[in-house]
Amino acid sequence: MNRDITVTILMPVYNGAAYLNEAIDSILAQTYSNFNLLIINDGSKDNTQAIIDSYSDSRIISVEQENMGVSRSLNKGLSMINTPYVRRHDADDISETWMLEWQVNFLETHKDVAAVSTRCNFMTENSKISESHLQPKDHIFEGKELIYAQREHFEPFCPIVHGSVLCRTEIFEEFGGYRTEFLTSEDNDLWLRIIEKYKFAILNKSPYKLRLNPGSATQMHKSSGTFFRNLALLYADERMVKGSDPFQRGEALTDIKYEIITEDLSKLAENGKLFAGNYLNFLYKVAISSKDYKLAFFLIKESLKVGWKLSNTWRAIFFPILGDKFVKTGMSIKKMFK
Structure with missing residues (x-):
C-alpha cells in the first residue's frame, strides 16, 4: 500500500451485493480523499466481487478469500495495513461526505485520544432514515459535544458504533486486534480492553447511517449476541479485579449456552x-x-x-x-x- 495514504478504510463483506454500491459510493464521495478502501470479500456467493470489480478507483483494494467470519477477516485486513489510521465501515451502511475528514481532524488535534466514534441514525433496508432513532441515546451525552467511553456506558447497549470507528493503527496492533473467540460482539470486547488504558471519544453528531435488515431478525433462535456481549462485560469486570481475563490467562471458552x-x-x-x-x-x-x-x-x-x-x-x-x-x-x- 502507498505509505503516503493516511487512512485505510476496512470493510469486510459477505453476500453484500444488495447494498454494497451505496456503501462504496458514500466512501468514495468523502471530502477527505487521502485513503485506501480495503474490501475483504469473505467468501461471498452472490455477485459481491463483480460489484467491487466494477469500480476503477485506484484507492480500492480487494481481497477474495474463503469464508472466515467477521473477526478473522478484520484481523487479516489489519495485518495488511500500514497507514496511521484505520477506519471501520460496514458493507451495508452509509457515511456522510464530511465524516472521515471530521474524524481525522479530531484525532490529529487530540493526540492523547486513541480512537473516535460517532452516533448513528438507523436506516431501513430501503434506505429510509429515521431521524428519531439514534445510537447512542441523547442521555449519555448530557448535552456535551463529546464523551469518553467508560465501562458504565456499555449497559444496556454498547455506546460505540463499530462501523463509525476511526482508530490509530498502532492501537489495534497493541491489543492484537479482535479476539476470534468472540463469535459476535468482538467489537465490544476490543473497545472494553482499549478504554482500560486509552481515551476513546464518542462525538455527539450522527454522520453514520446504520442499516437494519429484517432478514437477519428471527424469533426462532435466540441470538448469540447477548451471550457474547455479556461475556465481554464479565471479562472486563474480571480484568478490573484480577488484572486479566480467562483468554489472557490462556483458558479455553467452555459452557457456551445461547441456543x-x-x-x-x-x-x-x-x-x-x-x-x-x-x-x-x-x-x-x-x-x-x-x-x-x-x-x-x-x-x-x-x-x-x-x-x-x-x-x-x-x-x-x-x-x-x-x-x-x-x-x-x-x-x-x-x-x-x-
Missing part, C-alpha cells in the same frame, strides 16, 4: 401466540419513523402470522402509529379510572 429449543417456539407460532419481538420492539418503530411503509406492512404481516392472538402484538403495531402523545394521554386516562 434455545425451537420446538416450543414453533408451537406458539402455530397457535398465534408468539410475540415477534425482533420485529416489533425496534425495527418496526424505525420503519414507521422513517416512513418506510413498505417495510412496516411486511413486519405487521409477519408478526400477525405468529402472534395474532396476543394483545401485546396489536399494541406494538398500533402504538407507534398513534404516536407517543396519544399513547401517554391514553395511559393517563386509564390511570384516572383505576
Whole structure:
C-alpha cells in the first residue's frame, strides 16, 4: 500500500451485493480523499466481487478469500495495513461526505485520544432514515459535544458504533486486534480492553447511517449476541479485579449456552401466540419513523402470522402509529379510572 495514504478504510463483506454500491459510493464521495478502501470479500456467493470489480478507483483494494467470519477477516485486513489510521465501515451502511475528514481532524488535534466514534441514525433496508432513532441515546451525552467511553456506558447497549470507528493503527496492533473467540460482539470486547488504558471519544453528531435488515431478525433462535456481549462485560469486570481475563490467562471458552429449543417456539407460532419481538420492539418503530411503509406492512404481516392472538402484538403495531402523545394521554386516562 502507498505509505503516503493516511487512512485505510476496512470493510469486510459477505453476500453484500444488495447494498454494497451505496456503501462504496458514500466512501468514495468523502471530502477527505487521502485513503485506501480495503474490501475483504469473505467468501461471498452472490455477485459481491463483480460489484467491487466494477469500480476503477485506484484507492480500492480487494481481497477474495474463503469464508472466515467477521473477526478473522478484520484481523487479516489489519495485518495488511500500514497507514496511521484505520477506519471501520460496514458493507451495508452509509457515511456522510464530511465524516472521515471530521474524524481525522479530531484525532490529529487530540493526540492523547486513541480512537473516535460517532452516533448513528438507523436506516431501513430501503434506505429510509429515521431521524428519531439514534445510537447512542441523547442521555449519555448530557448535552456535551463529546464523551469518553467508560465501562458504565456499555449497559444496556454498547455506546460505540463499530462501523463509525476511526482508530490509530498502532492501537489495534497493541491489543492484537479482535479476539476470534468472540463469535459476535468482538467489537465490544476490543473497545472494553482499549478504554482500560486509552481515551476513546464518542462525538455527539450522527454522520453514520446504520442499516437494519429484517432478514437477519428471527424469533426462532435466540441470538448469540447477548451471550457474547455479556461475556465481554464479565471479562472486563474480571480484568478490573484480577488484572486479566480467562483468554489472557490462556483458558479455553467452555459452557457456551445461547441456543434455545425451537420446538416450543414453533408451537406458539402455530397457535398465534408468539410475540415477534425482533420485529416489533425496534425495527418496526424505525420503519414507521422513517416512513418506510413498505417495510412496516411486511413486519405487521409477519408478526400477525405468529402472534395474532396476543394483545401485546396489536399494541406494538398500533402504538407507534398513534404516536407517543396519544399513547401517554391514553395511559393517563386509564390511570384516572383505576
